[in-house]
Amino acid sequence: MKTCLILLSAGSGTRMGLNRNKVFFELSGKSVLRRSLEAFRDMVQEIILVHRPADKALILREVEKAGVTIPVHLVHGGETRQDSVRNGFRHLTWQADDIILIHDSARCLISADLVRRILEKAGQTGAAIPGIPVTNTIKKASPDQIISTVDRSTLYEAQTPQAIRADWLDRALVRAEADHFQGTDDASLLEHCGLPVSLVEGEKRNIKLTSREDIPMAEAFLSNLNLPRIGHGYDVHRFAENRKLILCGVDIPCEKGLLGHSDADVAAHALMDALLGAAALGDIGRLFPDTDPAYKGISSMILLKKVVSLLKENDFEIINADLTIIAQQPKLSPWIGRMVETLSKTMEIDPACLNVKATTTERLGFEGREEGISAHAVCLIRKITPFGRN
Ligand code: MG
Numbered sequence: 585m586k587t588c589l590i591l592l593s594a595g596s597g598t599r600m601g602l603n604r605n606k607v608f609f610e611l612s613g614k615s616v617l618r619r620s621l622e623a624f625r626d627m628v629q630e631i632i633l634v635h636r637p638a639d640k641a642l643i644l645r646e647v648e649k650a651g652v653t654i655p656v657h658l659v660h661g662g663e664t665r666q667d668s669v670r671n672g673f674r675h676l677t678w679q680a681d682d683i684i685l686i687h688d689s690a691r692c693l694i695s696a697d698l699v700r701r702i703l704e705k706a707g708q709t710g711a712a713i714p715g716i717p718v719t720n721t722i723k724k725a726s727p728d729q730i731i732s733t734v735d736r737s738t739l740y741e742a743q744t745p746q747a748i749r750a751d752w753l754d755r756a757l758v759r760a761e762a763d764h765f766q767g768t769d770d771a772s773l774l775e776h777c778g779l780p781v782s783l784v785e786g787e788k789r790n791i792k793l794t795s796r797e798d799i800p801m802a803e804a805f806l807s808n809l810n811l812p813r814i815g816h817g818y819d820v821h822r823f824a825e826n827r828k829l830i831l832c833g834v835d836i837p838c839e840k841g842l843l844g845h846s847d848a849d850v851a852a853h854a855l856m857d858a859l860l861g862a863a864a865l866g867d868i869g870r871l872f873p874d875t876d877p878a879y880k881g882i883s884s885m886i887l888l889k890k891v892v893s894l895l896k897e898n899d900f901e902i903i904n905a906d907l908t909i910i911a912q913q914p915k916l917s918p919w920i921g922r923m924v925e926t927l928s929k930t931m932e933i934d935p936a937c938l939n940v941k942a943t944t945t946e947r948l949g950f951e952g953r954e955e956g957i958s959a960h961a962v963c964l965i966r967k968i969t970p971f972g973r974n
Contacts, residue, residue: 594661815862
C-alpha cells in the first residue's frame with residue numbers, strides 16, 4: 585500500500601489581484617507551493633503536481649527549493665478542479681488500497697498532525713476529509729430576501745487534504761463523468777456514488793488563500809514561527825608550539841598558537857555553533873568533520889561564510905551575536921575592534937550587531953594555567969518574512 589498526493593496548483597492569482605499564479609506568492613519568505621510541498625514531502629511516496637503549462641519552470645524551481653526527494657510528476661490541469669484531479673489520478677499507477685491525498689496548494693498552512701489524522705482515518709474507513717463546524721448563523725436567501733434559517737448543528741466547512749482509497753476514487757471519477765456530475769470537492773463525488781466519507785476535525789489555520797484579505801491572516805498564523813530563536817556555542821582548543829593564534833579571523837602575535845584540524849579559531853567555532861544551534865541545523869562537527877582533509881588548515885572565516893549562507897538558505901537572518909573569549913594570555917583587548925570588523929564583513933552584518941569580549945580566569949582552570957583558550961557565543965536569529973521584520 586502506498587500513499588500518493590495529488591497537489592492542485594493550476595489556479596490563477598486573479599481573485600487575489602496577482603498577475604501570476606497565487607501558489608508562487610511568498611508568505612514569510614517561502615512560496616505557498618513550497619510550503620505545501622514541505623508539508624507533505626515526508627508523508628507520501630509520490631507527488632502528482634497538477635499545474636498550468638505556462639508555470640512549469642517556476643513550479644520546478646519551487647520543487648527543488650522544497651528539497652523533495654520522492655518522485656514528483658508534473659501533470660497539466662483541466663478546465664475544472666474535477667478535471668484536474670482526474671488528469672492527476674490518471675497519471676498514477678495504483679492498487680486498490682493505495683490512499684490518494686488530494687490537496688489544494690493554496691491551503692499551505694496545513695499541519696503534519698492533520699495530514700496524519702486524515703491518513704489514519706482513511707486507512708481505516710476508505711475515505712476521510714477534514715471539516716470544521718460552521719459557527720456563523722446560515723441563512724437561505726434570494727439575493728435580497730431571507731427565505732429561512734438553516735440548522736447549522738450538522739453543517740461543516742470541508743477542507744483538504746481529502747484522502748480516498750484509489751479504487752473508490754477511480755469509481756467515483758468514472759461515475760461522475762458518466763452522469764455529468766460536477767462536485768466542488770472530491771468527497772462529493774464519493775457521496776454521489778453512495779460511498780461513505782469519514783469526517784476528521786479540521787484546523788482553523790488550514791485556510792485556503794483566496795483573496796488578498798487572507799494574506800494578513802495567514803501571516804498571523806505563521807507569526808508564531810517568527811519569534812526570535814536563541815543559540816549557544818562553546819569551544820576549547822589547547823595551546824601548541826609552532827601554530828598561529830587566530831581568533832575571530834584575526835592573526836594575533838603570540839609565541840604559541842592553538843591546535844586543531846582547521847585554523848583552530850576557537851571563537852569563530854563557538855560562534856558557528858551558536859548560529860547553527862539557533863537554526864536547529866546541527867553543529868560544525870557534523871557540517872565540517874575533522875576527518876575530512878578538505879578542512880585541514882582551512883580558515884574558519886570560510887566555514888563561517890558557509891554557515892551564514894546555510895542560515896540564509898533556510899530563511900534565517902541574524903539579529904545579533906555576543907562572544908566571550910576566555911584566555912589568560914595574550915592580552916586581547918587591542919585586537920577586539922579588528923575581530924568585530926572581520927566577523928561583520930565575513931557575516932555581512934552590521935558591526936553594531938556583534939560584540940566580542942575577552943576575559944581571564946584569574947589564573948584558575950586550564951585557561952588560567954595557559955593550557956588553552958575557550959570561547960562562548962550566544963546569538964539571536966529570526967525567520968525572514970516578506971513584509972520585513974516583525
Ligand atoms: Mg573547535
